[in-house]
Amino acid sequence: MKLAAVAAFTDNYIWMLHDGVDAIVVDPGDSTPVLEALAEHSLRLAGILVTHHHGDHVGGLEALRPHLHGPIYGPARENIPKPCTPVEAGDLVQVLGLSFTVIDVPGHTAGHIAFYAEPAGEAPLLFCGDTLFSGGCGRLFEGTPAQMLASLDQLAALPGATRVCCTHEYTLSNLRFARAVEPDNPVLARYSAECEAKRARQLPTLPSSIALEREINPFLRSRQAAVTAAVQTFDTAARTETAVFGALREWKNQFK
Numbered sequence: 001m002k003l004a005a006v007a008a009f010t011d012n013y014i015w016m017l018h019d020g021v022d023a024i025v026v027d028p029g030d031s032t033p034v035l036e037a038l039a040e041h042s043l044r045l046a047g048i049l050v051t052h053h054h055g056d057h058v059g060g061l062e063a064l065r066p067h068l069h070g071p072i073y074g075p076a077r078e079n080i081p082k083p084c085t086p087v088e089a090g091d092l093v094q095v096l097g098l099s100f101t102v103i104d105v106p107g108h109t110a111g112h113i114a115f116y117a118e119p120a121g122e123a124p125l126l127f128c129g130d131t132l133f134s135g136g137c138g139r140l141f142e143g144t145p146a147q148m149l150a151s152l153d154q155l156a157a158l159p160g161a162t163r164v165c166c167t168h169e170y171t172l173s174n175l176r177f178a179r180a181v182e183p184d185n186p187v188l189a190r191y192s193a194e195c196e197a198k199r200a201r202q203l204p205t206l207p208s209s210i211a212l213e214r215e216i217n218p219f220l221r222s223r224q225a226a227v228t229a230a231v232q233t234f235d236t237a238a239r240t241e242t243a244v245f246g247a248l249r250e251w252k253n254q255f256k
Helices: 031-040 061-067 145-156 171-181 186-200 210-216 225-234 241-254
Strands: 002-008 012-018 022-026 044-049 072-075 085-087 092-095 098-104 113-117 125-129 163-166
Touching (some): 002 163, 012 031, 031 061, 044 061, 044 092, 098 145, 145 210, 171 186, 171 241, 186 210, 225 241
Parallel strands (some): 022 044, 044 072, 072 085, 125 163
Antiparallel strands (some): 002 012, 012 022, 098 113, 113 125
16 A cells, blocks of 8 residues: 655645555545556556545535536534544544444544554555644643543554654644753654655655654653643643643643
8 A cells, every 4th residue: 555645725634645545544634646646657547545534634525526427525523524434432434445443532523533554465554634743732722621631531542653644734833842841852852863864855744653653742741750840830720631731732722
C-alpha cells in the first residue's frame, strides 16, 4: 500500500491510500487535488473515509461522488452529506482489502471518529482527523476536556509504530508551544529540528508515530510531573487530571 499526503487549502492534508489501482481518500475537503492525484497515478476512487463534519473535511464530497466506485463512511453522530454509511465505535470498515476499526474520539467535535488498521507487513495506520496532531490536539469546539483526554488516551494506547495521519500541517506551531511547556525535553528538541528542516524543504512533517507523540506531545503527557507543573504556572487552580488538561488546551489557545 502506498500512503500519500495530498495538500489542500493552506495547511490541510487529504490522505490517499492506494494499491496502484484503487485508492481511498480521507477527509476530502477539496475535490480538485484529489482528482489531480487520481489522474496522475491512474487510480480509481474506491472509497472515502470521513472523520468529522467540518467543511474543510467534507467540502469535496459532492464533486467526488461521480468519480466514486464505493462507499463513503462517516461518523454516525454527525451530519455528513448523504449518502454516507454511518459508523461508530467498534465497527469494521472493509476497504482496499484492509479492515479499519472505528474509534469514537469526541472532543474536537461531538461525534468525531478515527479509523485504525493493521496492514499486513506494514506499520499500523491511524487516520485521526483533527483529534491528535503531531505535538498537539484539536481545539474543543463541541466537546469537553474530559472527552478529549479520554479520546487521546485511546489513541495513545495504540501500538507505538502506528503511523499518525492527521489532517493539518500544524506541527511547527504545535512544537513551539510544546517547547514552552517542556523546554528540557531532549526528544522534543531533536524532533523540532527535524521538522523545521523538513518544512524548509517544503516536505510534510507527517505521518508521525504514536511512540514519538508519547515522548513529545504535551497533550499526551499532561499527567507527567513536568507538564503538570508547567500548566499550574498558567492556571494555579488546575489540580485534577481533567482540569490540568483543560488548562493546557486553554494555554495553547492563548499561546502566541
